[in-house]
Amino acid sequence: MLTSEQLIDIKELQQACEASETFDLKLNWDMLKTRTGKDREDFFYYEDEKLVGFIGLYGFGNKVEICGMVHPDFRRKGIFTGLFHEALHEVKEKGYRKVLLNAPSNSKSAKDFLERIPCKYSFSEYQMKWEETEMDKSEDVTLRLSTPDDFELEVQLEVQCFGFEEEEARAYNTQRYVDDQYYIILSSGKAVGKIRVSHLGGEAWIYGFAVLPEFQGKGIGRKALTNIVLKEHKAGFPIFLEVEAKNAHALRLYESCGFRAYHSQDYYEI
Template sequence: MENFRFKALKGMDKDLYKALSMLEDICKKHDDVRLKLELDYKLAKKDAPDKSPEENKDEFTCWDGDKLVGYLGIDDFGGRTIEVNGMVHPEYRRRGIFKELYSLVKKEWEKRSSDSMLLLTDSKSSAGKSFIKTTDSLYDHTEYEMILSDSLFEKAKGASKGLMLREACNDDALEIARQNSIYFGEELSDQKLLNIEVEKKRGFHVYMALLEGIIVGKVHLHLINGEGGIFGLGIIPEYRGKGLGRELLLLSVEKLKEFHANHIYLQVDAENDTALGLYQSCGFKENYSMEYYKLKKER
């Protein structure tokens, strides 16, 4: 290995954020691909820290002097799986940097309670796919990022079915976890209950969906730097088939517009035809696709 310096850091700060943003722009322009680094979310976590163990490291960097030339980051959302995505400066590739970063990330993962690790790559990234082939990971799924077309959204509006949004509070944390277990197959016991106030400081706004005063679903809205994301949207099974999922999505878009979001997006499993159809009918269009490859720990 050349005279590169590798650093493992617990969290994001403004200097690292700036260096990573510059490197991301270089890689995106060179490769014409997207990355899912969650830099804004990670920077927001600095001002609203969670209770993760102090020894946990999430940011793995490689430096040539004062120049950031490689990065691999861990996203840990509190479940049994972590997500990993990164990049290497185009002029520094094929020099073992990503291999070394990946080795450091694997050692970190082995120390954690997470059972699985997902490696992410843009579906168009030949470099990303080539590296993943050198690991023991197996293809898991593909997600589309979809972006809102304002003109299509205006055409999608319809008569209200009476659904209302109520901002969540910490007393809703268990109900949110229960619904996550329904929508995403997450075991209730594996979930870390959300601290709603902390999430709000990080740019996440959680809303409960109510019909005649009864909680029938939920949605998580993320807003930062004018970009609005829709996550964790769902209607509980006994209230499905009534058009409430569509209304919840439309209300979520309206709420983000109230927050002055000028770009609204969401992510969906490429094989979820029902959700894809719903999102398309409300004015969302496919932007790019991200592939996920899974590693599981040997027990």
């Protein structure tokens, strides 16, 4: 588990890096705050008791994302390269099938590093924020909190909608972030999808939004999204989500519901 001091150090380093180039780093704070300590997932470099380099691993079933940073005053000293090789060794030990390096689209320092390693561009992801839009609550599509009885449905949604292997989906769905809310989407009373809402730093983030393929194209996703947005808005939270730029259907859905892109991340496969 990461200590409170380590989390503070990471946050301060993040702020220094973002201020130097005016970008947003995707450090998956919901995952950082709930590390179990069973695996080595975080790599630190200190000088004079000050954190100046950090890399985190974020596993999602069969793939892992890598994101890290070095303080602007300590770059070009090989710090990130050293941490990166440590992280890659751990990735190989765990046997991930897909390894993605995550970099802000407008980060020059990240792009300079990427030019020096064997990798290829994979896709871009938009961070989107909801701008208040008039929306009507749906009555035939509803949400309820997930229970242990929903486990098999959640596994199948990972397999059919996100490309997980079944064994990986089972392992992934045994993890629960204590501060998150896990919902099941119901259409006319039938469980057909899921959605997760993370509350972090006074914001609501939507993740894991999926509807079974045989129920897609019927407006269920739009109604479920509308209902969760209205719920979080009523509770006073600004609302955010992430979507791959190549997922044109999801992008159009989110834009039509009032979400607007404000930042992007590029992913490179290693």
